[in-house]
Amino acid sequence: AQSVTQPDIHITVSEGASLELRCNYSYGATPYLFWYVQSPGQGLQLLLKYFSGDTLVQGIKGFEAEFKRSQSSFNLRKPSVHWSDAAEYFCAVDMNTGFQKLVFGTGTRLLVSP
Amino acid sequence: EPEVTQTPSHQVTQMGQEVILRCVPISNHLYFYWYRQILGQKVEFLVSFYNNEISEKSEIFDDQFSVERPDGSNFTLKIRSTKLEDSAMYFCASSDLRGSGEQYFGPGTRLTVT
Numbered sequence: 001a002q003s004v005t006q007p008d009i010h011i012t013v014s015e016g017a018s019l020e021l022r023c024n025y026s027y028g029a030t031p032y033l034f035w036y037v038q039s040p041g042q043g044l045q046l047l048l049k050y051f052s053g054d055t056l057v058q059g060i061k062g063f064e065a066e067f068k069r070s071q072s073s074f075n076l077r078k079p080s081v082h083w084s085d086a087a088e089y090f091c092a093v094d095m096n097t098g099f100q101k102l103v104f105g106t107g108t109r110l111l112v113s114p
Numbered sequence: 115e116p117e118v119t120q121t122p123s124h125q126v127t128q129m130g131q132e133v134i135l136r137c138v139p140i141s142n143h144l145y146f147y148w149y150r151q152i153l154g155q156k157v158e159f160l161v162s163f164y165n166n167e168i169s170e171k172s173e174i175f176d177d178q179f180s181v182e183r184p185d186g187s188n189f190t191l192k193i194r195s196t197k198l199e200d201s202a203m204y205f206c207a208s209s210d211l212r213g214s215g216e217q218y219f220g221p222g223t224r225l226t227v228t
Contacts, residue, residue, distance in 0.1 A: 043219040101170050104157040
């Protein structure tokens with residue numbers, strides 16, 4: 001069955017340090033790939049998405065992600081984390097069935113220390 | 115910026131009661147979705163809706179669930195006879211494009227079944 005794995009449940013990063021959140025998917029073809037962020041009490045906000053083309057995609061808030069087909073990964077990165085980045089981050093996959101049914105990973109909670 | 119809205123923000127109901135969760139998608143969007151997130155778990159797809167009919171549904175979306183677009187603006191999720199395990203955050207989303215369109219999520223309705 002198709003699945004999305006985010007192996008890190010929690011990550012703590014110092015403010016100003018770099019960040020990488022891991023995401024792996026299990027799917028026969030190349031799906032559409034997304035990263036969403038959820039702040040407490042808020043809905044899900046799209047950070048970035050990959051459909052095709054350049055495997056390094058830029059998103060909002062200084063985030064980027066790299067699609068690596070050989071590793072079935074779509075890791076999220078940010079060179080310098082700000083305290084306001086503390087939130088839950090979800091990787092999601094659209095299996096390209098046409099109606100964009102998103103399959104989410106379990107999420108990674110990012111804590112930012114001073 | 116247009117946004118998806120959901121009401122109520124929190125609903126408490128007794129087991130066996132019917133609940134209706136309401137969503138107002140972004141006005142020019144044509145594709146509508148419901149997801150749920152049980153506390154501490156990942157976001158799960160429930161149903162997608164297009165052209166006044168369900169286009170896809172998950173195994174979670176059994177006969178106890180139904181969706182409706184009663185007028186030109188609202189999109190509702192009804193649970194006919196709630197169970198304790200229906201307690202979750204329910205997210206509505208909408209998009210304007212099939213497949214490659216970004217899904218815009220609402221802030222969610224927290225449903226508590228007692």
